[in-house]
Amino acid sequence: MRISDIEALHRLFAEVSAEGEFLLRAEPPPIEQMRAMLLRSLPLDLPQFIAEVDGELVGSIEIFPASFCGVEIGSGEDFGVLGMQVKKAHRGQGLGGRLMAAALEHCRRLDMGRVELTVLKSNLPAIRLYERFAFLWLEDLAPVSLPNGRADRPQKMRLLLD
Template structure:
């Protein structure tokens, strides 16, 4: 397995991973945008070394973790550029093998280098393995987020978590 920064050439694999997790019907509420919308974001990530890492197994992108600047994600908080908004995806057949943990540890370390003061995320309350992983890495619970209805009709509530970076 290779762990590295995402590259523009990973665009197809990244979209495929996102789409695969979305199609599971319980972790993502929307499909990936068209590749044409993601491409410019990946170019910006590469140019500015925004924290985003991928795991590659047998030439397939199987996991991704990113921390995008809050102002890039529409946060309106003061100093939102210093807040990293975390997202993570792992291919279903490879979950529970430590890939997500490895990516997130790298992401946290690189987020400090990038200058974030805090990382935030939302995780669905039904996603107990992810919540346990985030807690083990020091993320704390900050209250409930939004209610989501998946295309399948499944209703879940998100929980907000954060990690202060020293």
């Protein structure tokens, strides 16, 4: 990922958010907030990758340390928090798997002990992808109402990298 990708990355987030199906927010974070996060994260060599098709950014993955994301770490052990987006027209073509493989390999090089994520129980293709990479169900979270009005339930999943 490069800082020059920020506008395309913001458009990707906006498109996936607008679907109202996979993210809890109806809109992406403000572009300046995303730019600041990217400027902060790039020098740290964190796992951040994009997928391009014919010069168009169509997918992204990032795995940030929980402490970097403001996630409470009760155990004191920092871990990676995964986020991934793929444009609807490009899902089911293996992009998510290639992004995941690259990001997890990078995590291993950084000696990250584990990666966690939250996924909606209705997002079966994503759950199958995560399970293919050995992520395991950790816990169900409280039910939510998605931007499209549909009720769903998020679940946490974890991958131990040791």
